[in-house]
Amino acid sequence: MQRIKCECGHVNPEGTVLCEACGKPIEQNQHIDGNENKKLLNMRYEGSARRSKTYNKSIVDKIWNFFSSVKVGVWLIILTLIASAVGTIFPQEMYIPPGVNPAEHYKDSYGLFGQIYYQLGFHNLFSSWWYMILVASIGVSLVICSIDRVVPLYRALKKQRAKRHDVFIQRQRLFGETKNATSEDIQKLVEQLKKKNYKVTEDNGHYLAEKGRFSRWGPYVNHIGLIIILLAAMLRSLPFMYVEDYVWVREGETKVIPQTEQQYYIKNEDFIFEVYDENDERFAEAIKRNGEMVPSNFQTNAVIYKVDGDTIPGQDPELTEVKSGEIIVNKPLKIEDIDISLYQASYQLNEFQSMSFKLHVKDDAEENAIGEFTFDMQNPQSEYDLGNGYKAVVDEYYPEFYMENGIPASKSKYPRDPAFIFFVYGPDIEKYEVNFLAIGANLNPSEDNKYKLSLTGLDMRDVTGLTVKRDHTLPYFAVGAIIFMIGVVQGMYWYHRRIWIHPTKDGVWIAAHTNKNWFGIKKDLEKMLEENNIEMPKDQQQLE
Amino acid sequence: MNDFYTISSNFLYASFMIYLIATIFFAATIRDKRKEHKESKAGAIGISLTIIGFISQIGYFVFRWIASGHAPVSNLFEYTTFFGMMLVFAFIIIYFIYRITILGVFTLPVALLIIGYASMFPRELSPLVPSLKSHWLYIHVTTVSLGEAILAVSFVAGLIYLIRQIDQSVKSKKTFWLEFVMYSLLCVIAFIILTSTFRAMDYQVVFEKTEAGQTYTTEYHLPPITSPNDMIMTTPDRMNPLFETPGWMQGVDAGRKFNTLLWSLLGGLALYGLARLILRKRIGAAIQPLLEKVNPDVVDEVTYRAVAIGFPVFTLGGLIFAAIWAQEAWDRFWGWDPKEVWALITFLFYAGFLHLRLSRGWHGEKSAWLAVIGFAIIMFNLIVVNLVLVGLHSYA
Ligand code: HEM
Numbered sequence: 001m002q003r004i005k006c007e008c009g010h011v012n013p014e015g016t017v018l019c020e021a022c023g024k025p026i027e028q029n030q031h032i033d034g035n036e037n038k039k040l041l042n043m044r045y046e047g048s049a050r051r052s053k054t055y056n057k058s059i060v061d062k063i064w065n066f067f068s069s070v071k072v073g074v075w076l077i078i079l080t081l082i083a084s085a086v087g088t089i090f091p092q093e094m095y096i097p098p099g100v101n102p103a104e105h106y107k108d109s110y111g112l113f114g115q116i117y118y119q120l121g122f123h124n125l126f127s128s129w130w131y132m133i134l135v136a137s138i139g140v141s142l143v144i145c146s147i148d149r150v151v152p153l154y155r156a157l158k159k160q161r162a163k164r165h166d167v168f169i170q171r172q173r174l175f176g177e178t179k180n181a182t183s184e185d186i187q188k189l190v191e192q193l194k195k196k197n198y199k200v201t202e203d204n205g206h207y208l209a210e211k212g213r214f215s216r217w218g219p220y221v222n223h224i225g226l227i228i229i230l231l232a233a234m235l236r237s238l239p240f241m242y243v244e245d246y247v248w249v250r251e252g253e254t255k256v257i258p259q260t261e262q263q264y265y266i267k268n269e270d271f272i273f274e275v276y277d278e279n280d281e282r283f284a285e286a287i288k289r290n291g292e293m294v295p296s297n298f299q300t301n302a303v304i305y306k307v308d309g310d311t312i313p314g315q316d317p318e319l320t321e322v323k324s325g326e327i328i329v330n331k332p333l334k335i336e337d338i339d340i341s342l343y344q345a346s347y348q349l350n351e352f353q354s355m356s357f358k359l360h361v362k363d364d365a366e367e368n369a370i371g372e373f374t375f376d377m378q379n380p381q382s383e384y385d386l387g388n389g390y391k392a393v394v395d396e397y398y399p400e401f402y403m404e405n406g407i408p409a410s411k412s413k414y415p416r417d418p419a420f421i422f423f424v425y426g427p428d429i430e431k432y433e434v435n436f437l438a439i440g441a442n443l444n445p446s447e448d449n450k451y452k453l454s455l456t457g458l459d460m461r462d463v464t465g466l467t468v469k470r471d472h473t474l475p476y477f478a479v480g481a482i483i484f485m486i487g488v489v490q491g492m493y494w495y496h497r498r499i500w501i502h503p504t505k506d507g508v509w510i511a512a513h514t515n516k517n518w519f520g521i522k523k524d525l526e527k528m529l530e531e532n533n534i535e536m537p538k539d540q541q542q543l544e
Numbered sequence: 545m546n547d548f549y550t551i552s553s554n555f556l557y558a559s560f561m562i563y564l565i566a567t568i569f570f571a572a573t574i575r576d577k578r579k580e581h582k583e584s585k586a587g588a589i590g591i592s593l594t595i596i597g598f599i600s601q602i603g604y605f606v607f608r609w610i611a612s613g614h615a616p617v618s619n620l621f622e623y624t625t626f627f628g629m630m631l632v633f634a635f636i637i638i639y640f641i642y643r644i645t646i647l648g649v650f651t652l653p654v655a656l657l658i659i660g661y662a663s664m665f666p667r668e669l670s671p672l673v674p675s676l677k678s679h680w681l682y683i684h685v686t687t688v689s690l691g692e693a694i695l696a697v698s699f700v701a702g703l704i705y706l707i708r709q710i711d712q713s714v715k716s717k718k719t720f721w722l723e724f725v726m727y728s729l730l731c732v733i734a735f736i737i738l739t740s741t742f743r744a745m746d747y748q749v750v751f752e753k754t755e756a757g758q759t760y761t762t763e764y765h766l767p768p769i770t771s772p773n774d775m776i777m778t779t780p781d782r783m784n785p786l787f788e789t790p791g792w793m794q795g796v797d798a799g800r801k802f803n804t805l806l807w808s809l810l811g812g813l814a815l816y817g818l819a820r821l822i823l824r825k826r827i828g829a830a831i832q833p834l835l836e837k838v839n840p841d842v843v844d845e846v847t848y849r850a851v852a853i854g855f856p857v858f859t860l861g862g863l864i865f866a867a868i869w870a871q872e873a874w875d876r877f878w879g880w881d882p883k884e885v886w887a888l889i890t891f892l893f894y895a896g897f898l899h900l901r902l903s904r905g906w907h908g909e910k911s912a913w914l915a916v917i918g919f920a921i922i923m924f925n926l927i928v929v930n931l932v933l934v935g936l937h938s939y940a
Contacts, residue, residue, distance in 0.1 A: 044903070285668040286669060330674070489856055
């Protein structure tokens with residue numbers, strides 16, 4: 001590596017623009033920071049030697065330079081931004097109603113645009129390979145651009161001397177000459193600076209007052225935070241870090257919890273659904289406007305069991321209770337042993353558990369039962385014996401009944417609104433009699449049935465839907481987010497201010513630089529110099 | 545409704561009026577011949593009134609909280625009003641850093657527009673559904689809107705910069721887009737005027753449709769330019785709709801929202817035309833001479849400082865607190881819900897803003913345009929995403 005020795009004696013690495021120690025511009029490198037035809041020096045990176053600006057030969061150099069360019073970085077950010085916006089035009093696939101065919105859904109709901117959207121794969125945009133590549137490129141860019149800058153910047157700030165080259169001083173944005181300033185004036189200024197918490201160093205009667213250097217590391221700290229967040233997102237693909245599943249449990253039912261290797265069971269003791277009182281004077285108007293009940297609470301009272309010992313296949317396992325508690329929205333229940341949490345995610349009210357029927361003579365006003373049976377939704381039979389030679393055969397069972405163009409059909413397999421077609425056989429029935437039963441109706445297709453099936457009772461229960469989740473990546477996200485915030489605050493709310501006091505033969509030069517907030521450093525200087533004989537430096541770069 | 549609710553509403557009304565008067569005092573400083581930095585009497589009264597108005601609005605907030613039992617940030621009216629309040633707060637902070645009275649002349653009207661806009665939505669107290677019952681609701685919503693409000697100050701500063709600096713002697717793309725910004729603000733005014741006028745008249749049109757045995761209705765409170773898709777007007781003696789809302793606009797209320805949008809755009813156009821007739825020049829050109837005294841350098845600095853302060857606050861509230869809450873309420877801290885995605889877009893946009901400024905030297909005018917676009921994104925998230933794009937956060 002070629003090194004460049006400055007007239008002040010300091011040896012700089014190749015590619016240096018301003019001597020790390022005294023700030024003298026190194027002639028052959030001025031094009032790098034665009035200083036050639038400018039009055040002011042570019043102080044962005046202290047004129048330090050950055051790899052990306054120094055080498056451009058090998059393929060590694062080229063990739064390095066590509067990713068360390070802020071222009072490229074901003075383009076990546078903008079592309080990600082646009083892609084994300086596209087992803088919100090229509091709902092993503094995970095937000096369309098469950099069970100529908102996405103190919104048809106997008107076409108039917110959003111017409112031609114919806115169809116194109118679907119065919120381009122935008123319905124799963126955020127998990128598409130190209131979106132991931134975009135985000136990953138931002139990550140790569142973050143790493144490379146940070147390394148490219150932080151190392152030389154660190155060197156330059158560490159090596160800087162209080163005594164700077166004349167040219168460096170004159171070509172600062174804030175610069176002023178005062179003739180006839182005495183050393184008392186200078187001493188007074190130094191005291192004032194110290195009082196303002198500047199760190200003052202001296203070198204041969206030259207002074208450097210510096211404040212807030214650590215804010216220069218802000219961007220790099222925040223970029224590290226972002227990188228940690230991106231890494232945490234990658235960790236999610238590992239099952240021991242992250243699992244997610246779903247389970248529906250009916251009231252009274254005990255069910256194995258998925259993702260626990262059949263070791264844990266949950267019992268739904270009770271599902272509680274509460275709504276706001278529509279007579280509550282505070283909310284009456286809003287509830288009326290809403291047109292329906294406003295829920296106030298969803299809650300599952302659950303008991304968690306662990307399997308005791310080995311299970312013999314085909315036999316029910318032995319269970320011991322490990323904990324019981326409430327699962328409420330915003331208050332998940334955690335099973336500590338296996339680090340799994342259960343979240344109240346969904347529910348289904350009043351699912352039918354069983355329905356009881358009796359057979360009687362149609363014209364019997366008393367409806368005396370000839371025979372009775374109970375249809376259990378968990379365990380449906382194909383026929384039920386009613387005694388005395390009578391039986392009911394299930395011809396059709398519609399768990400969630402509706403009429404589709406005059407033909408009965410079922411919306412789902414869940415018993416939310418059951419309907420049946422029974423064939424009733426008996427010794428005095430010629431072939432069989434058809435009974436069509438739905439809730440609240442016996443829609444007998446034929447008028448001349450002799451017998452009739454009637455509903456005598458039903459059992460209903462609620463079903464709770466729980467998300468089962470283990471997430472060991474959360475702490476990483478948290479750490480990343482905290483580091484990001486620290487970095488941003490560090491870089492934004494503090495400023496790196498430097499003021500150089502440069503005595504000359506017949507007076508003193510003052511130069512000042514800040515990485516941001518020029519308004520603030522000017523105010524600082526104005527205040528101090530008001531009570532001083534030294535003149536306020538001029539801003540050599542007023543916008544217009 | 546109870547007494548606290550009434551007290552709260554009166555406080556809000558009072559702050560609206562006080563802000564209005566404060567604006568007038570700030571405007572009076574324009575004519576002031578003295579230097580910008582020296583505080584004039586009108587400016588001092590302006591900022592004092594602003595602070596009094598702000599305190600009164602805190603009164604609104606506190607009493608409404610007592611009335612409903614939860615922090616009033618849970619529906620579109622409450623959230624938007626709170627955003628207006630935070631905008632005033634952000635202005636007060638920035639004012640004490642830079643002491644620029646002209647900022648008040650522009651920020652307060654924007655805050656008034658936002659609060660006025662908010663009042664057009666249902667104002668009664670609403671109960672909290674279970675997923676909103678969390679302290680994180682307050683923490684998240686308040687930080688987000690504070691962050692967005694500080695970012696909005698950068699918009700106001702950017703706007704001042706553009707009006708001050710853009711060459712008005714010739715017609716250009718820049719003058720066009722500046723006028724477009726003015727027109728958008730006028731659309732909000734038109735929306736407020738039209739909605740409150742027809743509300744005062746108790747205007748109502750009902751549309752109905754019957755599908756699969758179910759009857760759906762939708763109510764318009766503005767005369768129907770466009771009827772809902774496939775619905776029949778059942779209120780007699782009303783203006784006949786000119787056309788039907790296209791079917792790809794989803795939902796029973798799509799027709800109403802589209803109709804309201806059309807009215808606002810047309811109303812804005814009428815107001816803009818009127819302004820041009822009176823001023824006899826572009827609105828930007830008419831305001832420009834009033835800003836002669838403004839130092840563009842300082843205004844540019846305000847644009848940047850507001851982003852520098854607002855960006856971390858927004859990130860904290862809009863992404864980090866939001867994620868923590870989403871983790872508790874919906875068991876996933878990030879779910880690509882439209883509102884979340886738009887928060888991410890806002891975040892990326894301002895990250896872009898900062899990089900362009902810091903590393904690519906986008907100062908002054910470029911930076912000012914970016915601040916305007918950033919505000920458009922925030923408003924998009926506040927209004928369009930809530931009202932149009934479906935998602936978990938849809939308030940109305
Ligand atoms: C979403 C992604 C990113 C975020 C949120 C982010 C955030 C930030 C922030 C807040 C700053 C400080 C700005 C200021 O102080 O005004 C900064 C500075 C910087 N960022 Fe990023 N950044 C991101 C991506 C990138 C990428 C991809 C690159 C690489 C090209 C990059 C390169 C830089 C550089 C070079 C600086 C300035 C350092 C300096 O000049 O002192 N950033 N970034």
